[in-house]
Amino acid sequence: MAEWINTYTSFLLNNTIKEIGNIEEFITEVTEGIKNPPTSADKKSDKDHLMRVMTHLRDVKMIKDRTLSEIEPMK
Numbered sequence: 001m002a003e004w005i006n007t008y009t010s011f012l013l014n015n016t017i018k019e020i021g022n023i024e025e026f027i028t029e030v031t032e033g034i035k036n037p038p039t040s041a042d043k044k045s046d047k048d049h050l051m052r053v054m055t056h057l058r059d060v061k062m063i064k065d066r067t068l069s070e071i072e073p074m075k
Helices: 002-033 043-074
Strands: none
Touching: 002 043
């Protein structure tokens, strides 16, 4: 019985650590992705950067509720 308890709690711990790591990676990716680019006279470059920022903002909106709902059980 103790072996199964250990197996289950190890799974929960490893899964929680993995989930937190995924959240940290996502935060880093979004933070880097929404930084201001170097000033450029190229309008296409500005448009491309705007599109990347908008994509990151969409991604944050999409996973925000799911991630917040998973935080409490991970505690």
